[in-house]
Amino acid sequence: MITEFTKDARQAIEDRLKGIMGRMTLAKKDMAEVEKELRSSLYEQAESAATERGSATVTAEDVEKVCAEERPPGEIASCYIKTYLPNLERAGFWPKAVAYAIDSAILLALQLICIYVALKLIYPGTFVESLTDAAPFVVTLIRAFMAVTAFCYFIFLEVRFGKTVGKHLLGLTVLKADGARIGYREAFLRNITPALGFYQVYVILDALAMLVFFNHDRQRAFDRVASTIVVCPGSHKQLNNGERYGIKTNAYLGGIGGRLAAFRAMAAEATGLRKHLLVAGKIALLMFTVLAAILIIVMGLFIGTIFIYLTYAIVTTGTIPADGDPFSGLETNLWFSTIVTVLQNIVFVTVAAIFLAVVDKKPLLPGGPMGRILGQAARWFALGVLLDSAVILSYVAFVLVTGLSAVQANGLWTYATDTLVFSIVMTVVMTLSIGIGEEVFFRKYIQGYLSEKYGIAIAIVVASILFTIPHIDPFTTMEAPLAYFGLFIWSLAVGYIYAVTGSIWACIGFHFFEDLVLFSFPAKEALFGVKPILLLSGTEDIVLFNVAVGGPEDVFNIIVLLALLAGLYLYNKNRRMVLKRPETA
């Protein structure tokens, strides 16, 4: 006899399954297996219920009857979790600490916004002023507010979802020690230190208790009190029957390396919102690391230079120089700007290399004979220079030929030959380092990483946005919007060159030559202490609705770049059609 299932019956079975699986926290592999098993069981039970009443059609009522005889979904789920508990890996110190740091940041941001708004209403002035003006009881009130909101945040999220935002991002879940979901009692007890010990020593003591006393169970002291555990269902614990779960041996042996591997595996499998959040988080971390490193190094160089300058002045004159601003003149000192630029781009390359090697565990350099690699690199570099010369030289020619810009000064007549040669050498060093640094960072790493995740189109656009933003310099006068838009289009073109040629050296050549020409033929004033070959006068901006949007040369530049993009697109299309060669990655 063939049994039929009505659509409603199938739906009822899936609803029931969803109810049970939604309350389950198991290793991913186990989840799939359990779901399959439970589905099969529900179908069998429903079928036999229908057979019992002499029908060959299983209806939703049969499914409901079966469900009524069984226990509620939560109990079934916790029964499973209990048996599978040994398969779940306990979260260690680092994932927990990172999750807590993320939660603290979110919480603090929310709290500060509330406090700021509330204080603004009572006390005028800046945030710091109003904080210092605030009466002592207000400070107590603020502390109480922070503790209460922290409690609410942790307790509500952990009871409702079994995890906080930080734990979710790191793939952690809080459970009772026997595997059941935690209730308000457990959530309250285990969060006494995280909520009250905000920025205080108790949290550290609590975590230390875990490392010293309860490291076997990976419980903090207050986890012990609440009898709760934190697990990471994304990774599997190495078991004697590990192969059955398809676990690679050695992958999850613990330690920071093991956890990173587990995190990497989790990130690789992530889908939907979690995938986007992880990608965004990684890019944010990357940008932050680069920014911090550059600031520290450049600041260090500034302070070092000033220190040497002052020491020199004191030693030679015996007094502290009274000419005030020791920073003045540095930005037009060619030595200084070359060193800063080279250091900055060493940071770009180093950070990209660290991320590639440590975070992604990928090889740093391509394999193969060195001579061939260098030869290819040189050819791609030359091609990049050639492509860019069409763009940038036509740009310079455009402003001169149309008379939009005139030659203000000719460096060839103004400067002595040795001064000019020195300037050109330094400019080449500077622009070559910019080409290498920015292209390796924005194109090779960011665009390469994003194209693995989302494909080439999205990768080029996002990498170009990330490339354009740091070029908007808030410290000097803002350039016209069209100039920034032009830079964005320029970045798209370079990104597309990378996608088409597959060689970062083509992008480096392109970028290097662009900056070399821009530095050598600047408009209005010399840049970074470079002695210009030709100093051009600026052009008049077009004014639309009282906003200076940019000059005609910006429009021309964008048109040329769009033409280049179109040309590259057609070339790539034809090449693939004629040669049918797989695109180099």
Added chain:
Amino acid sequence: MQSELDKWIKELRKGSTKLAMLTLLEERDMYGYELTKELNTQTDDVFELLDSNAYPALHLLESAELIKSYWKDAGPGMPPRKYYSITPEGRALLEEMKKEWKKHSEAMEKMWNNRKG
């Protein structure tokens, strides 16, 4: 009184479910639902095992390598079934368990008979 008895019966079942499952699987391979149904009918509902109880118990047996599982297609319109089969280790343990069980129940009988006599 009733709840004390319930508690004791629960413990008794917990201890004997493993033995009953291995006994059934010794005969032939079965899928989860078939196993619980057989268990209930063959023991006249003494066991009254729910499906949701049986699967975790089977999983524990499997991770102890006493039984193995494999997926097999069921009839049309039905999802595939997960069949369980006993391993040589499971068989060996079952023999030992049976011996122990008999020893215990005989000892009990003997105690009660002695009282009567």
